[in-house]
Amino acid sequence: MLHDTPELLDAVRARFAHVDSCPFQAPRIFFENAGGALTLKSVVETTARFAAIPDNQGRDNVASLALVETINRAKADLAVFMNASSGQFFAGESGTELLFRMIRTACINAPRGAKVIGSSIEHPASRSAARRWADIAGLDYVNVPHDDATGLVTAADYAARMTPDVAVATILHASPVSGMGMDVAAIARTIRAVSPECFIIVDGIQHAAHGQLDIDSYDVDGYAISPYKVFSRHGYGIAWVSDRLTALPHDQLIDAPASGWEFGTRDTGAYATMSDVVDYFDWLGGQVSDSTDRRARIEAAGHAIHAYERQLTDTMINGFGNLAGLRDMDHVTILGGADNPAREGLVSIVMRNMPSADVVSILNAQGIRTHTRKADHYSGNVLTPLGLSDCIRISVCHYNTEHEVAQLLAALKDIRA
Numbered sequence: 001m002l003h004d005t006p007e008l009l010d011a012v013r014a015r016f017a018h019v020d021s022c023p024f025q026a027p028r029i030f031f032e033n034a035g036g037a038l039t040l041k042s043v044v045e046t047t048a049r050f051a052a053i054p055d056n057q058g059r060d061n062v063a064s065l066a067l068v069e070t071i072n073r074a075k076a077d078l079a080v081f082m083n084a085s086s087g088q089f090f091a092g093e094s095g096t097e098l099l100f101r102m103i104r105t106a107c108i109n110a111p112r113g114a115k116v117i118g119s120s121i122e123h124p125a126s127r128s129a130a131r132r133w134a135d136i137a138g139l140d141y142v143n144v145p146h147d148d149a150t151g152l153v154t155a156a157d158y159a160a161r162m163t164p165d166v167a168v169a170t171i172l173h174a175s176p177v178s179g180m181g182m183d184v185a186a187i188a189r190t191i192r193a194v195s196p197e198c199f200i201i202v203d204g205i206q207h208a209a210h211g212q213l214d215i216d217s218y219d220v221d222g223y224a225i226s227p228y229k230v231f232s233r234h235g236y237g238i239a240w241v242s243d244r245l246t247a248l249p250h251d252q253l254i255d256a257p258a259s260g261w262e263f264g265t266r267d268t269g270a271y272a273t274m275s276d277v278v279d280y281f282d283w284l285g286g287q288v289s290d291s292t293d294r295r296a297r298i299e300a301a302g303h304a305i306h307a308y309e310r311q312l313t314d315t316m317i318n319g320f321g322n323l324a325g326l327r328d329m330d331h332v333t334i335l336g337g338a339d340n341p342a343r344e345g346l347v348s349i350v351m352r353n354m355p356s357a358d359v360v361s362i363l364n365a366q367g368i369r370t371h372t373r374k375a376d377h378y379s380g381n382v383l384t385p386l387g388l389s390d391c392i393r394i395s396v397c398h399y400n401t402e403h404e405v406a407q408l409l410a411a412l413k414d415i416r417a
């Protein structure tokens with residue numbers, strides 16, 4: 001496993017670009033993974049290779065056929081990675097744009113007077129889309145309040161607001177502010193128990209890097225990820241849509257095949273990097289299990305990532321050697337509580353008597369990258385009810401080390417002194 005095999009951790013780190021230094025800053029520890037994870041070196045190489053190819057898809061020449069084959073392979077890889085035995089994957093401008101497109105499609109096809117349900121824990125990407133298109137389509141929006149103390153929304157919270165006329169539902173898989181993961185399968189089950197035909201769209205953008213994606217088990221209709229947050233790069237998003245969402249009339253060119261979702265010429269290199277990401281999970285799974293089955297290896301990688309990230313955040317919270325953890329620093333408050341089992345690789349804190357932005361810049365000056373979340377239109381939904389104007393977000397990934405966490409704890413101790 002990752003936590004007791006230093007050679008494996010070295011091998012993992014060797015696969016990522018800029019793992020311990022920033023091209024603009026020199027050595028740095030990267031705890032801003034929720035803002036964009038490190039990029040696989042294979043993704044950088046693939047991107048450069050495809051950027052140089054002038055050919056377009058759909059032509060009768062070998063280059064064009066190779067491009068189409070690359071896209072088809074990436075879609076097949078994504079189906080294994082995210083365990084989707086039906087439906088289809090496609091690329092769009094960003095995770096946000098894809099959430100808007102899926103939610104818009106579900107809303108404008110819903111019967112007038114029906115309802116859209118979503119939760120206050122969601123990122124504005126899905127909340128804004130649901131509210132805007134509910135309004136335009138003449139639907140009522142139902143808000144499921146999340147629990148401020150745990151930074152979570154549960155199936156029981158959705159159950160309390162569900163009615164049979166809910167036609168569209170949105171679910172956040174993991175929060176980039178509280179750091180907590182929701183039980184998507186349980187929430188979807190609860191929704192379907194009351195409104196079986198409801199279209200359910202999931203924002204998986206923050207969750208994807210933490211492994212364990214399993215669309216078949218969720219029983220939902222749409223799932224969006226942002227590849228730069230799962231070891232690929234910026235410039236596009238990836239969505240999975242169910243066959244029943246595809247069957248709804250949706251934006252596309254006149255007389256184009258009815259099942260299509262893509263707009264215009266596709267970036268083959270973008271798709272190709274998703275195969276690199278899946279190959280990486282497959283490789284990691286082979287290091288932590290003996291399985292000969294690709295999906296089983298990807299699942300093993302997901303479990304190893306989750307367990308190791310748990311260890312990293314526990315170390316941050318409980319301390320390391322003789323270094324006090326966040327829970328023992330009386331000037332520090334941990335959002336969502338110190339012992340929250342739903343935590344996914346992210347710890348948000350506030351320090352008494354010091355604005356979060358100041359803490360982030362002091363850490364930055366010491367080469368430790370974290371991020372300030374402000375109570376603005378991105379994070380106000382989580383911070384304002386807690387009476388907070390900001391917080392410091394520390395987000396890890398499985399390539400971070402306990403030594404890096406120890407350096408963070410030492411720096412935070414000194415900030416207080």
Ligand SMILES: Cc1ncc(COP(=O)(O)O)c(C=O)c1O
Pocket residue numbers: 034035094095096097123125172174175176203204205206226
């Ligand atoms: C949960 C969640 N949803 C949506 C977004 C927006 O993603 P993007 O900017 O890639 O569209 C983010 C970005 O941090 C996020 O964490």
